[in-house]
Amino acid sequence: AQSVTQLDSQVPVFEEAPVELRCNYSSSVSVYLFWYVQYPNQGLQLLLKYLSGSTLVKGINGFEAEFNKSQTSFHLRKPSVHISDTAEYFCAVSRMDSSYKLIFGSGTRLLVRP
Amino acid sequence: ETGVTQSPTHLIKTRGQQVTLRCSSQSGHNTVSWYQQALGQGPQFIFQYYREEENGRGNFPPRFSGLQFPNYSSELNVNALELDDSALYLCASSTSGGAGDTQYFGPGTRLTVL
Numbered sequence: 001a002q003s004v005t006q007l008d009s010q011v012p013v014f015e016e017a018p019v020e021l022r023c024n025y026s027s028s029v030s031v032y033l034f035w036y037v038q039y040p041n042q043g044l045q046l047l048l049k050y051l052s053g054s055t056l057v058k059g060i061n062g063f064e065a066e067f068n069k070s071q072t073s074f075h076l077r078k079p080s081v082h083i084s085d086t087a088e089y090f091c092a093v094s095r096m097d098s099s100y101k102l103i104f105g106s107g108t109r110l111l112v113r114p
Numbered sequence: 115e116t117g118v119t120q121s122p123t124h125l126i127k128t129r130g131q132q133v134t135l136r137c138s139s140q141s142g143h144n145t146v147s148w149y150q151q152a153l154g155q156g157p158q159f160i161f162q163y164y165r166e167e168e169n170g171r172g173n174f175p176p177r178f179s180g181l182q183f184p185n186y187s188s189e190l191n192v193n194a195l196e197l198d199d200s201a202l203y204l205c206a207s208s209t210s211g212g213a214g215d216t217q218y219f220g221p222g223t224r225l226t227v228l
Contacts, residue, residue: 004156032214043118043204043219044157051214090156094213100147100170102217104156 002027004091004105012111015083021076021108023091031093033074034102035065038088047089050074061085086112117141118207118220126226132193135223139186139207145169146188147217148180151202163188164210192225200227 007022025031032051036044048059055067065076074091088109092102117140127133139146145164149157159172163182177193186207192199202224206217 036219041221043221044206045219046216049214049216092156096213098170098213100162101159101172102147102149102157103159106154106156 002029002031002093002095002103004093004103006089006091006105006108008108009106010109010111012113013081014113016080018079019077019081019085019110021089021091021110023074023076023105025072025074025091025093027072027093027095030096032096033065033067034092034094035059035063035074035076036090036092036104037061038090038107040087044090047076081110081112083112083114085110118205118218120203120205120220120223122223123221124224124226126228127195128228129195129197131195132191133195133225135190135192135203135205135225137188137190137205137207137220139188139205140218141186143186143207143209143218145208145210145215146182147206147208148188148190149204149206150174151204151222153201157204160190195227197227200225 003026005024034049035047050067058064091105119138147162148160151157161171162169166182179191182188202222204222206219208215208217
């Protein structure tokens, strides 16, 4: 079975400061990794995903994430956040040998303060 | 690119009733998945349909059922509603349902069971 742990339920940060949202996963098989963002009263939007290749993945809105296989981590980073980045962020995995489901973490609420 | 729509936006039902939620996928997307997101939690996979056939199911009882139609629309039906069914229900569509495919989420239907 697979599981995803997002270590921080809420991360407060000041505008223009850097931020890192942590994600660790557990799986006995190889997985793909995803970060999604959910703005209030909206569905989930894909920020970035890791399928293969370079372990540093760049996504939309200036976010990037680094896959670390030995640490089974996929932390999300942004060098300078904006008020508009305030949202819920979800890390997710899917098995490489399975076609049908994303397994999500419990989410991290990023709260950007002026 | 998004374009997944869901209806209704909000719904209030009483325990024991039945409910049907609807989703319209992007044109050309043969796969639709449904997720349940309880308050403060990450989405949980309910099931996936590929070309009108159920392609995988999560840990949900049989009173959760679905249909997918040739016109890229789909339904989630829940019978004998329970209080714990109160949640945001999300549908997501993708082209082929492959493990690395991007799933495009709709805005969700908020179901409240009283």
